[in-house]
Amino acid sequence: MxxxxxxxxxxxxxxxxxxxxxxxxxxxxxxxxxxxxxxxxxxxxxxxxxxxxxxxxxxxxxxxxxxxxxxxxxxxxxxxxxxxxxxxxxxxxxxxxxxxxxxALPNLPAADVPDGTDESGNFVVHERGDRRDFAFAPAEHDAIGPALGLDFETGVAIAGARFTLLRGPAARLARALGQFMLDRLCQEHGYEEVAPPLLVRDEAVFGTGQLPKFAEDLFRTTDGRWLIPTAEVSLTNIVREKILGEGELPLRFAALTPCFRSEAGAAGRDTRGYIRQHQFDKVEMVSIVAPDLSEAEHERMTTCAEGVLDALELPYRRMLLCAGDMGFTAARTHDLEVWLPGQGAYREISSCSTCTDFQARRMNARYRPEGEKGTRFVHTLNGSGLAVGRTVVAVLENYQQEDGSVAVPTALRPYLGRLDRLEPK
Structure with missing residues (x-):
């Protein structure tokens, strides 16, 4: 607003x-x-x-x-x-x-955001990690995954298109990744772990900018609540209609939740595999800060997400999105794109945005600077740390072996009982 x-x-x-x-x-x-x-x-x-x-x-x-x-x-x-x-x-x-x-109007782009109308105008900030040199032709995840429990057919039979059932090794891998990400953010980077509601009211999705413009992208229940498209909605609304003391800031929250999206505007996109689903798990970061700290917080948040990819030894690049490719509430966005050798392409795995006071005005979220009687709007930031399903895809493609097994990243092994390899059935 x-x-x-x-x-x-x-x-x-x-x-x-x-x-x-x-x-x-x-x-x-x-x-x-x-x-x-x-x-x-x-x-x-x-x-x-x-x-x-x-x-x-x-x-x-x-x-x-x-x-x-x-x-x-x-x-x-x-x-x-x-x-x-x-x-x-x-x-x-x-x-x-x-x-x-x-x-109905989107946020204003920050001065350093490049001009452009779509993803072709995005700017590569840096690339990190080494792409693996395969001795065989790497396969895409939808070819590797079924033998490891990525069950596309049963998911569709139960719930319809864009739903997947995870069994055995695939289910264990997804669970381990979510726990690893959440532990890293909370134990190493000071985020407070939150288990938020998955159903929210109109004012919550209005506050973070999904309503009224993007209602068709959401799922609504018969009693008028909305299934969250991201934990950003619940986490950011923690400060809705509140006046915080300056000493309470910054607030940093993280949550691992299911997310639900109708994908109304994505017809025909990524219909194969596990990339674009109606239901998926994601670890979300949200920061509530004073305005003079939001620039530094955006870099900090992006670095936290990059640290997860670094720890998993997955090659990736950071993109600065152009003005025409950013989300509705963002003033600046960094996308992290992970390398998928099966596809031979980088694909988005995290998006970290600063929203300045745009969401805070919609939520009436303020703070009182020390020594002042008046209040000011806080700045809000949000980012993926990471999308769990897409990280499953990245691990399967980057750690695949010629015999169909998948090596387990070293950092993830404590979460899988020291298992070093996922074997196909």
Missing amino acids: HDIRLIRDDPAAFDAALARRGVEPPSAALLQLDERRRACVAEAQAAQTDRNALSKAIGQAKASRDEARANELMTRVAVLKEALPRLEADETRIGDELNAALA
């Missing part, structure tokens, strides 16, 4: 920033609504002031036994009394229109 005062101050800069995201200039329409709302407020305030003054004059007229004057004043008060509810209703209606228009 944007601050209308900033738009009033420099509408041209606001329009120029959104133009980088392919949005037509909105400031003229927004400011027109703002002027109408402010006119209603001024008219209502003037009417209330007149009503108060007339009421006082009525008392004075009655005290002097001037009934004619008192009756005239009472008539004028009645007119104002009738007009006030209409003015207040107009103010509310126009204010709702303005808020809806503001809520």
